[in-house]
Amino acid sequence: MTIWKTLALGLGVLAASAQLSRGQEATPPPEPTPVPTATAPEPTPAPPPPPSQGQSQTSNYFNPSISVIGNFLAIAGKNPVDNQPNLSLRESEVALQAIVDPYARADFFLSFSENSVEVEEGFVTFTSLPLGLLAKVGKMRVSFGKINTLHLHVLPWPDTPLPIVNLLGGEEGWKGTGISLARLIPMPADIFSELTAQVFRGEAEGLFELRNRSDIAYNGHYRLFKDLSEATNLDLGFSYGAGPNATSTDETRRWTKLEAIDFTLRWKPLRTGNYRSASLRGELFRSRRDEPQELGGKQTARGWFLSGEYQLAKRWFAGARIESSDHADDASKRDTGQAVILTFWPSEFSQVRGELRRRRYAGGITANEALLQLQFAIGAHGAHPF
Amino acid sequence: MKNALAALLLFAGLAAPALAKVQVVSTLQDFASIADAVGGDRVETTALAKGYQDPHFVDAKPSFILKLSRADLLIVAGLELEIGYLPPLLDQSRNDKIRANGPGYLDASIGCEILQRPTTQVTRAMGDVHPYGNPHYWTDPNNGRVIARAIAAKLSEVDPAGKAAYEKNLAAFEARLAAKQKEWDAKMSPFAGTKVVTFHDSWPNFANHFKLAIAGHVEPKPGIPPTPSHTLEIINLIKAQKIPLILVEPYFDTKTPKAIAAQTGATVLTLYPSVGGAPEIKDYFSLFDYDINAFVGAMKGTK
Numbered sequence: 001m002t003i004w005k006t007l008a009l010g011l012g013v014l015a016a017s018a019q020l021s022r023g024q025e026a027t028p029p030p031e032p033t034p035v036p037t038a039t040a041p042e043p044t045p046a047p048p049p050p051p052s053q054g055q056s057q058t059s060n061y062f063n064p065s066i067s068v069i070g071n072f073l074a075i076a077g078k079n080p081v082d083n084q085p086n087l088s089l090r091e092s093e094v095a096l097q098a099i100v101d102p103y104a105r106a107d108f109f110l111s112f113s114e115n116s117v118e119v120e121e122g123f124v125t126f127t128s129l130p131l132g133l134l135a136k137v138g139k140m141r142v143s144f145g146k147i148n149t150l151h152l153h154v155l156p157w158p159d160t161p162l163p164i165v166n167l168l169g170g171e172e173g174w175k176g177t178g179i180s181l182a183r184l185i186p187m188p189a190d191i192f193s194e195l196t197a198q199v200f201r202g203e204a205e206g207l208f209e210l211r212n213r214s215d216i217a218y219n220g221h222y223r224l225f226k227d228l229s230e231a232t233n234l235d236l237g238f239s240y241g242a243g244p245n246a247t248s249t250d251e252t253r254r255w256t257k258l259e260a261i262d263f264t265l266r267w268k269p270l271r272t273g274n275y276r277s278a279s280l281r282g283e284l285f286r287s288r289r290d291e292p293q294e295l296g297g298k299q300t301a302r303g304w305f306l307s308g309e310y311q312l313a314k315r316w317f318a319g320a321r322i323e324s325s326d327h328a329d330d331a332s333k334r335d336t337g338q339a340v341i342l343t344f345w346p347s348e349f350s351q352v353r354g355e356l357r358r359r360r361y362a363g364g365i366t367a368n369e370a371l372l373q374l375q376f377a378i379g380a381h382g383a384h385p386f
Numbered sequence: 387m388k389n390a391l392a393a394l395l396l397f398a399g400l401a402a403p404a405l406a407k408v409q410v411v412s413t414l415q416d417f418a419s420i421a422d423a424v425g426g427d428r429v430e431t432t433a434l435a436k437g438y439q440d441p442h443f444v445d446a447k448p449s450f451i452l453k454l455s456r457a458d459l460l461i462v463a464g465l466e467l468e469i470g471y472l473p474p475l476l477d478q479s480r481n482d483k484i485r486a487n488g489p490g491y492l493d494a495s496i497g498c499e500i501l502q503r504p505t506t507q508v509t510r511a512m513g514d515v516h517p518y519g520n521p522h523y524w525t526d527p528n529n530g531r532v533i534a535r536a537i538a539a540k541l542s543e544v545d546p547a548g549k550a551a552y553e554k555n556l557a558a559f560e561a562r563l564a565a566k567q568k569e570w571d572a573k574m575s576p577f578a579g580t581k582v583v584t585f586h587d588s589w590p591n592f593a594n595h596f597k598l599a600i601a602g603h604v605e606p607k608p609g610i611p612p613t614p615s616h617t618l619e620i621i622n623l624i625k626a627q628k629i630p631l632i633l634v635e636p637y638f639d640t641k642t643p644k645a646i647a648a649q650t651g652a653t654v655l656t657l658y659p660s661v662g663g664a665p666e667i668k669d670y671f672s673l674f675d676y677d678i679n680a681f682v683g684a685m686k687g688t689k
Binding site: 134226270378 | 438439445447448451452455473474477478480510609611638
């Protein structure tokens with residue numbers, strides 16, 4: 001019963017925010033736009049002035065571009081397995097990005113939860129290497145599958161799909177500290193193809209555990225992209241990763257080996273794409289975890305999700321997702337879930353999203369929840385996610 | 387040995403232009419068209435966005451990385467028009483030549499007359515404003531001339547062997563543009579001072595050149611879709627000022643403009659901001675031919 005109340009509340013907030021954004025339009029002074037109109041063009045200086053004018057700002061010239069994205073999440077319903085707070089500023093992500101020198105750029109993404117901070121990513125990218133190589137060094141989201149590479153705020157849902165949670169170490173997914181090398185592999189018919197090889201410290205939260213300095217985690221990713229037509233394109237990825245798991249001892253190194261196939265099919269007619277588009281994405285995972293016999297031996301766990309999103313209007317998107325995943329450390333346990341999602345973008349810089357989710361956890365526990373997410377971005381205009 | 391190597395390098399350098407055309411990639415078809423005219427058969431041009439596509443919202447498709455990785459020259463609109471997709475593509479292009487301010491990078495806005503450069507603090511309460519000025523500047527043919535000169539100069543740097551050819555092509559382009567401008571100005575001059583409403587603020591340079599007065603926009607703020615209250619304001623504005631035309635870019639929904647037209651008697655006209663927007667708009671000249679004929683036709687219909 002409560003779930004319907006929450007849904008009603010959530011939709012109420014959605015509608016209210018839509019109203020709010022309308023209401024805002026009515027309040028400003030009657031001029032159509034605050035910037036000078038074309039009827040009174042200002043005389044233009046021959047050389048365009050630099051972006052920052054005035055002496056005082058020239059010292060800011062080389063400062064990185066800064067943006068902050070707030071991610072507020074409200075959850076209602078009962079979930080004894082994954083008991084997240086009812087109201088939380090789940091993440092405040094600060095991005096600092098700039099060119100280092102003629103050879104490299106650097107990107108830092110600092111993720112603040114309400115009471116702690118983590119370097120979610122912090123890496124330098126060498127963009128001028130020979131042989132068509134692109135190297136990243138630092139801490140980064142691992143190129144394993146597609147969703148794992150994306151930051152929380154660009155996911156098409158307010159939560160993380162089960163296979164990421166169960167097989168890649170938790171909500172946060174797999175992040176690694178090390179080196180990444182990527183090269184374009186020439187293919188006929190204008191197919192984009194990129195091979196990425198990554199080596200990390202053999203440590204990742206909930207996934208790999210470091211015992212010796214020689215413990216290393218690996219990942220390989222092969223991405224193919226093809227424009228099927230002007231409006232339709234297909235993104236395919238194949239990933240293989242491995243690292244020492246927490247059941248390793250000083251004598252025996254036990255591995256967790258991970259495989260994934262991901263696909264994203266997008267449709268966006270170029271002329272009307274501001275109003276209508278659709279995407280279908282899915283990923284299939286397998287985790288093979290060596291465990292000592294007393295813990296059950298080798299665990300081969302599988303997981304997948306399938307998700308679709310359809311754009312209803314310029315600022316409205318509806319979506320649905322189904323998901324299923326075994327537990328990495330006990331493949332006999334399986335969780336499944338279904339969700340429907342509605343997203344409203346007041347502007348390019350803010351987003352309200354509601355999700356109704358049912359998850360059936362191993363052991364016969366069912367959780368019905370309503371999630372309401374509010375995201376807001378300030379600062380430098382980042383690239384649109386693709 | 388050294389001499390042989392030098393000879394080989396020299397040969398490679400001389401032979402290269404004859405073997406391969408200069409690969410020009412531009413974000414917009416407008417610049418590709420001008421580069422075609424100036425570059426002639428020495429260049430091969432590709433545009434990332436289509437003329438009927440909203441240039442603010444181009445997807446950062448990996449297939450564009452392939453095009454950029456092979457480019458000798460990249461021409462961008464600048465003024466942050468491409469900020470939503472180009473930076474990550476450039477980072478992955480593995481092509482140092484075309485990185486911002488590299489030898490093969492041309493920001494076509496430099497030297498052009500740019501309107502609406504903010505003189506006061508801008509915030510996003512104003513919508514998706516461009517803090518460096520309005521990026522739809524190629525709709526003024528005088529800016530087209532500046533862009534053509536910049537492209538010719540840049541091509542001469544990228545491919546010095548073609549300098550004479552580029553200068554000759556540029557002269558031909560400028561001569562044709564001058565002749566065309568007389569024709570366009572003559573067609574548009576009877577309508578000087580005409581007030582128009584546009585959907586998005588894409589037309590300040592066009593309006594400035596052809597002496598039209600933009601009285602308002604269907605969008606309440608850049609990037610924000612029409613709202614009932616603002617639509618009502620526009621209806622009142624059109625009625626009060628007897629505005630004959632509502633200009634709509636090809637990638638916007640004509641539902642609201644048509645509703646406004648039904649209330650006011652104004653005419654909705656799809657005007658194309660870019661080459662390739664309609665099949666007939668094959669180059670920079672036919673862009674103005676098409677739009678001006680459409681404008682004149684619509685104005686005659688309103689009388």
